[in-house]
Amino acid sequence: MTYQESERYQRGRAVLAALGNDPDGIASWRDVDPDVGPELDRMLGEWCFGDVWGGEGLDPRSRRVVTLTAVAMHGRVPMIRAHVAGALEQGFTRREVLEVFRHLIAYAGFPVGLFASQTAAEVFAEIDAEFAADGGDGGPA
Numbered sequence: 650m651t652y653q654e655s656e657r658y659q660r661g662r663a664v665l666a667a668l669g670n671d672p673d674g675i676a677s678w679r680d681v682d683p684d685v686g687p688e689l690d691r692m693l694g695e696w697c698f699g700d701v702w703g704g705e706g707l708d709p710r711s712r713r714v715v716t717l718t719a720v721a722m723h724g725r726v727p728m729i730r731a732h733v734a735g736a737l738e739q740g741f742t743r744r745e746v747l748e749v750f751r752h753l754i755a756y757a758g759f760p761v762g763l764f765a766s767q768t769a770a771e772v773f774a775e776i777d778a779e780f781a782a783d784g785g786d787g788g789p790a
Contacts, residue, residue: 658691661698668702668709669738713739717749721765722757729765733772743773 662672675698678689702712713736720728736746746769754762 655695657695657699659699660703661694661700664698664703664709668713668735669740670735709739710741713741714749717746717765718753721750721753721761724761724764726768729768730772733769734776737772737776743769 661675665672665674675690675693678693679686681689702709707715713732716732717729717736720732733746737743747766750762750765750769752762753765
């Protein structure tokens, strides 16, 4: 059995699917480097999603709020974008995502909360543009 097929990795894939994410998405990390990439994929699948996201004690929505807060605090645009999109796929409304960042202003300051909100608005606009290109009249709430 390869590490991609381990029980923890499969649990991580199941968690990703339950969140509305592509369970094969983490495998793209294998392409970063032939030696390190597979390890990144394994760590994400087994530890991040299999153990942490798949753990007990918090429901998936609470875990997403914690994650949105953490990536906003670090200001890592690709991760903010990915987790805003993930929150929408998980069933969060745009208002709920923005409320997480608005609430964050009181604890992390205006620059952090506003930057994350601006990044979320960019994700919303991209989703709307993709939806319109497919013939819709607006993206998800």
